Amino acid sequence: DAMVIQNPRYQVTQFGKPVTLSCSQTLNHNVMYWYQQKSSQAPKLLFHYYDKDFNNEADTPDNFQSRRPNTSFCFLDIRSPGLGDAAMYLCATSRVTLSSYNEQFFGPGTRLTVL
Amino acid sequence: AQSVTQLGSHVSVSEGALVLLRCNYSSSVPPYLFWYVQYPNQGLQLLLKYTTGATLVKGINGFEAEFKKSETSFHLTKPSAHMSDAAEYFCAVSVGTSYGKLTFGQGTILTVHP
Numbered sequence: 001d002a003m004v005i006q007n008p009r010y011q012v013t014q015f016g017k018p019v020t021l022s023c024s025q026t027l028n029h030n031v032m033y034w035y036q037q038k039s040s041q042a043p044k045l046l047f048h049y050y051d052k053d054f055n056n057e058a059d060t061p062d063n064f065q066s067r068r069p070n071t072s073f074c075f076l077d078i079r080s081p082g083l084g085d086a087a088m089y090l091c092a093t094s095r096v097t098l099s100s101y102n103e104q105f106f107g108p109g110t111r112l113t114v115l
Numbered sequence: 116a117q118s119v120t121q122l123g124s125h126v127s128v129s130e131g132a133l134v135l136l137r138c139n140y141s142s143s144v145p146p147y148l149f150w151y152v153q154y155p156n157q158g159l160q161l162l163l164k165y166t167t168g169a170t171l172v173k174g175i176n177g178f179e180a181e182f183k184k185s186e187t188s189f190h191l192t193k194p195s196a197h198m199s200d201a202a203e204y205f206c207a208v209s210v211g212t213s214y215g216k217l218t219f220g221q222g223t224i225l226t227v228h229p
Contacts, residue, residue, distance in 0.1 A: 042219035055214065092159075096215045105161070108158045109156070109157065
């Protein structure tokens with residue numbers, strides 16, 4: 001089945017220790033998104049890739065970076081995690097064209113704990 | 116800019132009762148509207164969507180929603196709640212930006228009791 005896969009599902013890191021979260025998709029979608037979701041809150045968009053073009057939301061901290069080496073994979077890098085970065089991180093994909101828009105497909109998420 | 120308001124952060128119903136989760140949106144252009152469901156420690160799953168055409172849309176698991184432009188609403192309903200419906204539900208709007216950005220409501224936690 002076509003899907004969005006996130007690894008690992010649970011990640012524990014230490015304060016200030018860089019961490020990378022992974023997302024892959026078999027849907028061949030052109031847009032990939034990263035969201036941060038804190039407890040009892042709505043998902044908050046951090047950034048997205050439209051094909052190879054990276055687009056940052058205005059309020060995304062510099063501590064968060066992303067890479068998309070090919071259509072299928074996208075990574076979220078947190079350079080120096082703080083306690084406030086503990087959250088669920090959701091990857092999503094969509095096929096977006098000039099003439100149509102389809103829904104976003106979400107992965108199962110990675111729950112990040114910062115000690 | 117678009118926004119979404121979900122009325123009621125918690126809704127509790129009895130098994131077999133009607134489920135009604137309220138969503139109102141604000142948009143200056145015709146919106147695309149979505150309902151997603153999230154179970155604990157999982158990602159979001161699409162329940163249903165409205166883009167154009169018929170204003171009453173049917174989704175998975177017996178849910179449906181009606182787009183009412185005059186009321187700027189997109190309420191989610193299910194005639195008979197099941198225990199497995201207990202989850203958090205998010206309403207979201209997109210106004211067709213070049214990259215399909217979603218704006219989410221704050222979510223409604225649905226509790227179903229026997």
